Amino acid sequence: MQTYLASLTPQHRRSWLLVVVYVAFLLALSWLDFGFNTAGQTVFRGILLGMLVFLVASGLSLIFGLLDVLNFAQGAFLLIGAYVGYDIYQSLDASIEVRFLAAIGGAVLFVAAIGAIMETGLIRPLYERPIFQIVLTFGLAAIFLDLVERAYGRNPKQPLSPPPLLDEKFTLFQQSLSVYRLFIIGLGLAMMIGVYLLLNRTRIGIIIRAGVQDPEMVQALGINVRRVFTLVFILGSALAALGGIALVPYQGATLEMGNQFLILAIVVVVIGGMGSYEGTAVASIVVGLTRAVAEQLSLEHFDAPVLAETSILLLMIAVLLVQPSGLFGRGE
Amino acid sequence: MMIERTVYRSIDRIGDPALRRAAESLARLILENWFYGLVVVLLWLFPNIVADLSGSEVTPRRPTGESTFWQSEMARALVLACLAMSYNLLFGYNGIISFGHALFFGAGGYITFILLARVDRSYQQEALVLVLAVVLALAIFARPNVRRLVTLAVGGVLLVLLLVPSAPSMTFYQAAALAVLGSAGLSLLSGVVTLRLRGIYFTMFTLALAEMFFVLVKSGTFRNITGAEDGLGFGDLLPDALNPTPTGDGSRLQMYRLTIVFFVIVFLAIRRYLNSPVGRVIVAIRENEERARTIGYNTFFYKLLTMMFAGVIATLSGVLFVIWATDKRVHPELLSLKFTVDPLLHTLIGGVGTLTGPVVAALGLSLGETYLRNETFTLETGVLGLMAMWQFAVALVVALLVLFLRRALRPAIHRLVGEGGRWSVVGAYLGLWIALSAAALLIGGQIVPDLELRDETLNVSDLWDLFLGIVFVVVVMLLPHGIVGTWNRFWITRRVRRMERALQRDKAP
Numbered sequence: 008m009q010t011y012l013a014s015l016t017p018q019h020r021r022s023w024l025l026v027v028v029y030v031a032f033l034l035a036l037s038w039l040d041f042g043f044n045t046a047g048q049t050v051f052r053g054i055l056l057g058m059l060v061f062l063v064a065s066g067l068s069l070i071f072g073l074l075d076v077l078n079f080a081q082g083a084f085l086l087i088g089a090y091v092g093y094d095i096y097q098s099l100d101a102s103i104e105v106r107f108l109a110a111i112g113g114a115v116l117f118v119a120a121i122g123a124i125m126e127t128g129l130i131r132p133l134y135e136r137p138i139f140q141i142v143l144t145f146g147l148a149a150i151f152l153d154l155v156e157r158a159y160g161r162n163p164k165q166p167l168s169p170p171p172l173l174d175e176k177f178t179l180f181q182q183s184l185s186v187y188r189l190f191i192i193g194l195g196l197a198m199m200i201g202v203y204l205l206l207n208r209t210r211i212g213i214i215i216r217a218g219v220q221d222p223e224m225v226q227a228l229g230i231n232v233r234r235v236f237t238l239v240f241i242l243g244s245a246l247a248a249l250g251g252i253a254l255v256p257y258q259g260a261t262l263e264m265g266n267q268f269l270i271l272a273i274v275v276v277v278i279g280g281m282g283s284y285e286g287t288a289v290a291s292i293v294v295g296l297t298r299a300v301a302e303q304l305s306l307e308h309f310d311a312p313v314l315a316e317t318s319i320l321l322l323m324i325a326v327l328l329v330q331p332s333g334l335f336g337r338g339e
Numbered sequence: 340m341m342i343e344r345t346v347y348r349s350i351d352r353i354g355d356p357a358l359r360r361a362a363e364s365l366a367r368l369i370l371e372n373w374f375y376g377l378v379v380v381l382l383w384l385f386p387n388i389v390a391d392l393s394g395s396e397v398t399p400r401r402p403t404g405e406s407t408f409w410q411s412e413m414a415r416a417l418v419l420a421c422l423a424m425s426y427n428l429l430f431g432y433n434g435i436i437s438f439g440h441a442l443f444f445g446a447g448g449y450i451t452f453i454l455l456a457r458v459d460r461s462y463q464q465e466a467l468v469l470v471l472a473v474v475l476a477l478a479i480f481a482r483p484n485v486r487r488l489v490t491l492a493v494g495g496v497l498l499v500l501l502l503v504p505s506a507p508s509m510t511f512y513q514a515a516a517l518a519v520l521g522s523a524g525l526s527l528l529s530g531v532v533t534l535r536l537r538g539i540y541f542t543m544f545t546l547a548l549a550e551m552f553f554v555l556v557k558s559g560t561f562r563n564i565t566g567a568e569d570g571l572g573f574g575d576l577l578p579d580a581l582n583p584t585p586t587g588d589g590s591r592l593q594m595y596r597l598t599i600v601f602f603v604i605v606f607l608a609i610r611r612y613l614n615s616p617v618g619r620v621i622v623a624i625r626e627n628e629e630r631a632r633t634i635g636y637n638t639f640f641y642k643l644l645t646m647m648f649a650g651v652i653a654t655l656s657g658v659l660f661v662i663w664a665t666d667k668r669v670h671p672e673l674l675s676l677k678f679t680v681d682p683l684l685h686t687l688i689g690g691v692g693t694l695t696g697p698v699v700a701a702l703g704l705s706l707g708e709t710y711l712r713n714e715t716f717t718l719e720t721g722v723l724g725l726m727a728m729w730q731f732a733v734a735l736v737v738a739l740l741v742l743f744l745r746r747a748l749r750p751a752i753h754r755l756v757g758e759g760g761r762w763s764v765v766g767a768y769l770g771l772w773i774a775l776s777a778a779a780l781l782i783g784g785q786i787v788p789d790l791e792l793r794d795e796t797l798n799v800s801d802l803w804d805l806f807l808g809i810v811f812v813v814v815v816m817l818l819p820h821g822i823v824g825t826w827n828r829f830w831i832t833r834r835v836r837r838m839e840r841a842l843q844r845d846k847a848p
Contacts, residue, residue: 077539127743129816136819141436141542142687143815149680150808157805266676270550273543281539313560320551324532327544331536 022334026289030296037300041307047180049303050296055188057295058195062250064272064279064287065202066243072219072282073239075137076130079144081247082269083151087121088114088248089260090159096167096255104170107256114252115245122244126237148265156262164260173256191253198246199288206284215239219282271298274323280336290334297322343370375606382417382599386410386592398592410591411583411663414598416705418660419681421605423689423697425652426682428609431692432618433645434625436538438679439529439545442552443522443650445674447657449556450518452573452669453564455511511578515658519651526650530643546679553674570670573661581662598659605652610694612648621645625692684807688814690821699823704807711799734776741772 015023037046063081070078092114099106125147133140168174173187206212214235217225226232254264275294279286301318326334346366353359381388386406390397395404422444429435533544556565565571583594612618620641623631632638661669672678682697685704689696741748748771756763818825 071539077542124739129812132816138434138436139815139819141539142683143812145438146680146684146808146811146815149676150805150812153804153808157801266550270547273547277540277543309560313555313558316554316558317551320547323544323547327536327540328532331540 018330019335022330025329026293026334030293033296033300037303041303044180044182045303048182049299051179051184051188052302053296053299054292055192055295056298057292058192058199059250059254060268060271060275060295061195061288061291062198062253063247063268064275064291065198065284066246067272068276068279068282068284068287069202069215069239070243071276072284073215073222074130074236076140076144078240078243079141079269080125080148080151081243081272082265082267083148083155084118084122084244084247085251085254085268086155086260086262086265087151088118088251089255089264090155090164090251091117092248092252093164093167093255093260094159103168104172107170110255111249111252115248118248118251119241119245122241123237125244126240130240131233131236148269152262152265161262163262164255166259167256169256187256191257194249194253198249202242202246203284203288211235211238271319274319277323277333278326280333283333283335286333286335294319294322346370379599379603382413382602383596385413386595407591410595411665412706412709414583414595415660415663416702416709417598417602418656418663419685419705420698420701421602421656421659422653422678423682423685423701424605424609424694425649425656427686427689427691427693427697428612428645428649428652430683430686431690431697432613432625433621433642434628435642435646436542437545437646438542438676439547439549440649440653440682441674441676441678442529442545442549443526443653444657444660444678445552445556445671446522446525447515447518447654447659448661448669448673449565449571450521450654451511451514451658452571452576452661454514454517455576456571456573511576511581518658519654522650522654523647526647527643530646534639534642534646549674549679550676553671553676556674557671565671566669568671570668570672572668574667577662577667583663594662598663601655601659605655606694606698609652613694617641617644684811686821688810688821690824690827691819693821693823693827696821696823700821708800708803711803714799733779734772737776737779738772741768741775 012020034046034050037049040046041049063085066084067078067081070076070081092110095113096106096110099109101109129143129147130140133143169185169187169190173185173190175186176183177186177189178184204212206216214225214230214232218232218235222232225235250268251260251264254260271294275287275290278294279288279290297318298315302315305314330336347363350359350362350366353362386397386409389395389409390404390406393405395406397406422440426437426440429437429440529545529548533541533548536544555561557568559567561567579590581590581594581597583591613622620631620636623634623636624638624641628638657673660673664670682701685697685700687700688704689698689700745768748768752764752767752771756767814821820828
């Protein structure tokens with residue numbers, strides 16, 4: 008902890024301070040305004056949302072950091088993950104546990120395969136023309152959305168029931184909740200720590216971090232950077248798909264889901280600073296909390312969720328005005 | 340080329356210098372623009388041509404026929420072409436990738452009709468306060484050069500506000516003028532905030548901003564202002580002169596011609612803008628912004644100006660698009676991602692940074708969709724029928740596997756064919772593919788029961804977006820200059836090659 012604090016640049020130290028003050032402000036506001044129990048429920052919901060957003064945003068941030076490609080199809084990956092997982096769950100004829108695990112595995116593998124084909128086939132030839140890469144992912148996102156609509160119809164899918172083990176109830180802040188919500192938070196935390204360890208404790212992680220700094224130098228050291236690019240792209244798409252399938256038992260699947268989470272993830276990545284892993288993790292929680300508190304605020308004081316829908320963008324505008332390269336980005 | 344040479348040679352023979360200069364500029368005007376003129380004449384006569392071909396009337400009383408239908412379709416396509424041109428101005432000429440262009444497009448219809456239908460006279464005081472607040476906020480953030488723009492905006496707003504009280508209630512034209520001003524203010528404001536951001540941050544910010552307005556307009560909170568998901572009905576608020584409903588007084592034809600005039604004006608305005616010194620600077624910014632700044636241009640100002648110009652054109656297109664809407668409603672759809680993706684597609688497919696490319700793509704794609712909308716085909720006969728068969732999918736997967744595992748397979752293949760040439764290697768891969776596929780199919784046939792092929796009838800309109808997507812990917816990957824760009828390049832290289840050959844011929848003896 009001491010060494011970490013000492014290693015921070017003044018800008019990052021200020022960012023940490025801002026984050027802590029802001030979160031404390033949110034907590035205080037919700038406690039004073041909603042009372043202890045409702046505030047607790049709101050914060051819990053916020054953390055849950057933050058974890059889900061993290062799964063999409065970490066992929067976005069990793070891919071941008073290494074490949075310099077802003078993958079607008081990340082939201083579509085979440086969408087495909089959700090629908091394919093739903094499909095697998097519904098069509099298998101086995102016990103709920105098996106179906107649930109198969110849905111997770113199948114969806115993640117399917118989307119990872121799409122990611123692999125997309126990176127090697129479509130994005131790799133375009134490294135010479137970076138603008139076209141952005142445009143291509145943007146167009147592909149629209150195509151994926153259309154394909155999903157074509158394959159599964161426009162009607163929203165009802166939430167699936169998770170395995171009985173995760174379907175039990177527990178009481179938190181006088182509200183009876185499904186254990187599944189804890190499972191989502193646990194999943195998000197596990198991924199957060201897992202990717203952190205991958206980046207900081209493994210050889211491939213060193214290569215990725217070096218690639219973020221200077222890909223050409225890594226190439227010059229005799230490492231096949233292109234293969235690492237593909238790997239990171241696959242990892243990012245798989246994380247998004249995981250988020251998608253994790254969402255299905257919680258709130259079902261809708262076609263709007265992809266774009267909703269894409270916008271959230273973009274806000275997270277912008278606030279956290281492009282390509283900064285710790286920034287993404289911190290900003291996910293901040294964004295999740297902001298959204299949940301704003302939702303609760305507009306529920307109690309206004310008759311429609313207008314504050315909830317704009318709060319995050321207002322947050323982003325505020326951060327960009329203070330720090331144009333995000334909280335933990337490399338200042339330029 | 341031959342004609343040009345003859346014309347200019349005969350002009351050179353004119354003795355009087357003043358007359359020669361006049362003849363030269365006239366000749367240049369005609370020779371450079373005859374094609375555009377021809378297109379405009381064709382567009383102007385288009386309703387009559389359709390009427391003659393289909394045997395319907397140009398301005399029928401009732402029932403309406405082919406000609407009236409195609410008038411509105413063509414008008415809508417022209418409006419989309421204007422939108423695409425404004426997007427191309429940003430993306431193709433200034434190198435700004437904005438994913439929030441739909442915001443300005445939708446703003447046109449919404450501001451106009453909110454002012455007309457929903458704003459009480461008593462609110463105008465508050466509207467004034469709001470405008471002043473925005474101007475003040477701008478004045479705080481503005482850099483020296485922006486102050487000029489702010490002064491302009493303030494002057495314009497005051498002018499319109501002076502105009503407003505003179506009428507008993509606001510007219511459509513005043514509302515539209517306010518919409519244009521409002522959108523200019525909106526693009527100024529968003530530009531001041533966003534253009535400071537570096538490339539990708541800018542793109543994401545614009546996307547988020549537009550999406551925020553989309554959500555706001557769609558949400559129930561402002562139902563009494565925007566009408567939420569149902570949109571804002573305006574029915575009889577449209578002045579008779581601009582109402583394209585075919586009632587028999589020829590107003591649709593009038594409106595159609597007005598749309599052509601608008602289209603021509605937009606085209607000429609953009610061309611003028613690009614050929615002006617400002618236009619040269621924005622192209623320089625696209626090529627190398629650092630360098631433009633080093634030379635001494637305030638790149639921020641030029642980008643802001645371009646953004647405002649494109650925003651105003653998009654807004655006017657939005658107003659026209661709403662006028663042509665069949666159900667007389669302003670829909671939240673107008674603010675959705677669709678109206679950012681469409682001009683982006685049109686720009687890319689037509690040719691980034693070409694003047695006519697977006698127009699060609701917009702007209703071709705939207706009219707093509709209208710023309711094919713009601714066509715149907717059965718699934719089994721098409722390529723999709725093949726896709727529905729799992730055997731095809733298996734073969735495809737095996738082919739991809741072989742392709743991806745090329746490197747791993749290489750030693751084995753080389754051992755197999757020895758020192759054989761390239762074709763025997765290809766043959767070996769093909770054989771491998773066929774063998775593997777056959778094996779997979781044999782094993783699969785035991786497990787998978789025969790799937791029944793559904794003899795499904797599909798509408799072209801259902802698959803249109805997919806088709807667009809495929810065209811888009813193909814163009815991005817293979818035709819980076821788009822249709823018109825590639826066409827231009829083809830002729831230029833041909834001409835250059837001919838000149839080179841001519842030069843060599845001259846040198847030879």
